[in-house]
Amino acid sequence: MKKEARILGIDDSPFDKFKDKEVLIIGTFFRGGSSLDGVMTTTTAVDGSNATARIIRMVKKSKFYTQLRAIMLNGIAVGGFNVVDIQKLAAATKIPVIVVMRDYPELGKIKSTLNRLGMKSKVRLIGKAGKIHKVDNIHIQLAGCSLEKAKELLKISCTRSHIPEPIRTAHLIAAGIKLGESKGKA
């Protein structure tokens, strides 16, 4: 894989779960872990179920679409519990998807919350997302991507921290836009 393989990093903006109905989604188009070449955006419903469709649309209408070698998500859900169907995202775009998590998710707690909220289909989506692998200091889930390939993509893109640059940058932009100044880590 080339060191400058084009990667899309996706993160959502902070939101107020009592007030906001929509959340801003930021996509950063990166050359490997070195250079930002473009920014794209969409919105999804807080706790809704349109994240997969919205992200597929954002990716497919992008001028960078045909160049993309991977899509990286900062966690499997955006806007609270708007869970992304990563198999569907990979299949619809024909691009490998890697979910990046700083910590191993508390699956039991998440699933019982979703069940309590009557969001059983999302419990299924989380189950469907497959095995969680530990790679160095982060955890990942994969769709349309072998573990070997994912490790290679992480090596290329984690140039400044444990978090791939496309995701780290999407996080900074999303927070800066929403809060006036970025805070905290991806």
Added chain:
Amino acid sequence: MKKEARILGIDDSPFDKFKDKEVLIIGTFFRGGSSLDGVMTTTTAVDGSNATARIIRMVKKSKFYTQLRAIMLNGIAVGGFNVVDIQKLAAATKIPVIVVMRDYPELGKIKSTLNRLGMKSKVRLIGKAGKIHKVDNIHIQLAGCSLEKAKELLKISCTRSHIPEPIRTAHLIAAGIKLGESKGKA
């Protein structure tokens, strides 16, 4: 000067001059020309006269303020004719200011337009901004900064193109947020 000297790059978002009253201003906090460490935002009035005050406030309230070694602006005006008083910006923040322009500005045309619109104070601001220097492929204006120091800051920050990375990145973010996907060059 350190290769990772902290630089703030500022650009405005695209706007509709017939509809929009406010324009989004993006500030990128960079380590030299290599790494984005933060994003900050403010707004200014289209064709208004609050850009200088708004940018001073954004810079001074930032958690990165004390680390900044330079402020770079993509042109001397934001939101159309909201001209920045770069001497005032440099004096109020005690940070060197560099205005970056891809092309030599058509000063005669700009001044006659401003005069026709009754914006004479802005003509004075443009005059006050001082000599336009050509450095490599770009043009710059300076406040609180020697030409020698400006050249050093450009050398550190122009790692991927003729345009300093902080400005190039601010431009991509501003366009991506406003248009859904970034277009064109800073």
